[in-house]
Amino acid sequence: MAVATAPTITTEAPPASPPKRRRPRPSGxxxxxxxxxxxxxxxxxxxxxxxxxxxxxxFLKLTKAFISNWGNAPVTGLKNYQVALDxxxxxxxxxxxxxxxxxxxxxLVVGISWTLGMAAAVALQGKFFGRGFFRTLFLVPYxxxxxxxxxxxxFMLQKDTGAINHxxxxxxxxxxxxxxxxxxxNSFAAVVVVAIWRLWPFAFLMLMAGLQSIxxxxxxxxAVDGAKPFRQWRSITLPMVRPVNMVLLLxxxxxxxxxxxxxxxxxxxxxxxxxxxxxxxIYNASFLTWNFGSGAAMSVMLLLFLLLVSGIYLIxxxxxxxxx
Amino acid sequence: MRETNGSKAFRVIVVSLLTxxxxxxxxxxxTSAMKPLSDVQGPFTWWPTSVTFAPFxxxxxxxxxxxxxxxxxxxxxxxxxxxxxxxxxxxxxxSRYRFRGRSVFxxxxxxxxxxxxxxxxxxxxxxxxxxxxxxxxxxxxxxxGLVVTYLTFSLPFAIWxxxxxxxxxxxxxxxxxxxxxxxxxxxxxxxxxxxxxPGLVAVAIYSFMTSWGEVLFASVMTTDAxxxxxxxxxxxxxxxxxxxxxxxxxxxxxxxxxxVGFLLLQRNFVAGLTxxxxx
Numbered sequence: 001m002a003v004a005t006a007p008t009i010t011t012e013a014p015p016a017s018p019p020k021r022r023r024p025r026p027s028g029x030x031x032x033x034x035x036x037x038x039x040x041x042x043x044x045x046x047x048x049x050x051x052x053x054x055x056x057x058x059f060l061k062l063t064k065a066f067i068s069n070w071g072n073a074p075v076t077g078l079k080n081y082q083v084a085l086d087x088x089x090x091x092x093x094x095x096x097x098x099x100x101x102x103x104x105x106x107x108l109v110v111g112i113s114w115t116l117g118m119a120a121a122v123a124l125q126g127k128f129f130g131r132g133f134f135r136t137l138f139l140v141p142y143x144x145x146x147x148x149x150x151x152x153x154x155f156m157l158q159k160d161t162g163a164i165n166h167x168x169x170x171x172x173x174x175x176x177x178x179x180x181x182x183x184x185x186n187s188f189a190a191v192v193v194v195a196i197w198r199l200w201p202f203a204f205l206m207l208m209a210g211l212q213s214i215x216x217x218x219x220x221x222x223a224v225d226g227a228k229p230f231r232q233w234r235s236i237t238l239p240m241v242r243p244v245n246m247v248l249l250l251x252x253x254x255x256x257x258x259x260x261x262x263x264x265x266x267x268x269x270x271x272x273x274x275x276x277x278x279x280x281x282i283y284n285a286s287f288l289t290w291n292f293g294s295g296a297a298m299s300v301m302l303l304l305f306l307l308l309v310s311g312i313y314l315i316x317x318x319x320x321x322x323x324x
Numbered sequence: 325m326r327e328t329n330g331s332k333a334f335r336v337i338v339v340s341l342l343t344x345x346x347x348x349x350x351x352x353x354x355t356s357a358m359k360p361l362s363d364v365q366g367p368f369t370w371w372p373t374s375v376t377f378a379p380f381x382x383x384x385x386x387x388x389x390x391x392x393x394x395x396x397x398x399x400x401x402x403x404x405x406x407x408x409x410x411x412x413x414x415x416x417x418x419s420r421y422r423f424r425g426r427s428v429f430x431x432x433x434x435x436x437x438x439x440x441x442x443x444x445x446x447x448x449x450x451x452x453x454x455x456x457x458x459x460x461x462x463x464x465x466x467x468x469g470l471v472v473t474y475l476t477f478s479l480p481f482a483i484w485x486x487x488x489x490x491x492x493x494x495x496x497x498x499x500x501x502x503x504x505x506x507x508x509x510x511x512x513x514x515x516x517x518x519x520x521x522p523g524l525v526a527v528a529i530y531s532f533m534t535s536w537g538e539v540l541f542a543s544v545m546t547t548d549a550x551x552x553x554x555x556x557x558x559x560x561x562x563x564x565x566x567x568x569x570x571x572x573x574x575x576x577x578x579x580x581x582x583x584v585g586f587l588l589l590q591r592n593f594v595a596g597l598t599x600x601x602x603x
Binding site for chain 1 (some may be wrong): 347364440480587
């Protein structure tokens, strides 16, 4: 630190090719580190240390008795992982079921949200009266605090007092018994619809921003050549928003796969197996039984799975864009 | 762009369907908030039998909503300000300097975005409990503890977004400021920050919104003393009656500040988000 004389003389850090001999440090070399120091300290506290602790926890028998004095928790090695991956046992089969439900949930929610977001972005691409109004309106579900929207849905999905059953069975006159939506197999449909309601505006927001960067004369030129709207969408719009799509799909996948809020607010303490998303499952496995070791092992496996999928996704995308 | 009948029909259909999908829950929330209790306990009606604003008054008494409101404002505000301040310096360093460890740091920041919340929840809870039994600092059930857990998602996002945004500000501006006799901090303060205002606003909105709506950490880290709206709103249903009309009224009231703020600043938000995300 003594090297630095006055920060005012500081030049920018060495350009692309740093000098071979690092010995005479440029004055002010410490500045970026000083700027980063608070962030590094917080990153250690909120991410690095908890992460290491989490991995370590997954090798411990960390049940209720040991939670407030973790130093005494016995090491069990891979026991937690073995129990979680034993699909014939109760814990393992429930985890597998939850994983499969989450995969189906993610595919549906991301796929439909993207489709709706794209449809809305294309529909609002041209100018028409009321365009600004609809653009704002469609963003409202995203702007609402997550729990507020989900609570409204929870009310709508009640069996006897809810709007959905009232509309289908009383207004439309469909015969038969009103079903439960938050218990049993219907809970899967419920959690999917609510998650889409909340997520699609984000896809819309990002895609709309992507579409704005496409110059309109490209469309005009292709229209002169006789291209129909669908053809224009496939040959102009889709390739042009590709950079947005790459980020958008990955982010939506991660958010949806990790979705905790939707099942938690919708189902509360009841956990219908059909709506038992993985984060919700791990949460309940940890806090209802207070078996933190097992919960930590499941979270570590969840992380490994997400890293694997994201990694493959990015590698495939990079390959493709290099070939293109 | 010239418009064909087909694309016009497409627009009308898409906009109508999505309007219904978007509006129905909001409509139900709003009208149910104006219903007497007997209405929400019986079969659903699309319009209140008698319009009443009593739920908007009663909701403050059924649960201590005002104190949840204060807790949410303090926690979300503190998390936002703290992550913004830390992120400004970190993003400036990443954007303007090349130094050893730069790529390690930015990769770490980016990758934490994909980590599931539960992965941090269990260890943080355990650490908080054990810090308390070791040195006696209470973290579970305090606002400070909650703010720390909220930084797990708002800080990396803020650093990442701002670094992307700063990259979009020409370095010539920094140079000009330095020629004028400013140091690096002067350039940051007088040139980069004013130019990055839309990005700063976007990041602030995003972290306030996510903190305001955060449920996972709040459900574990809060007790009566620091309970936020996210958890507090669910307490209307654990009483002997389910006060759906009051829940809806409360949901509406707690949504208004964030929704209005977001809609007013959405242009900034979009500009900041795309500038940061699409480098």
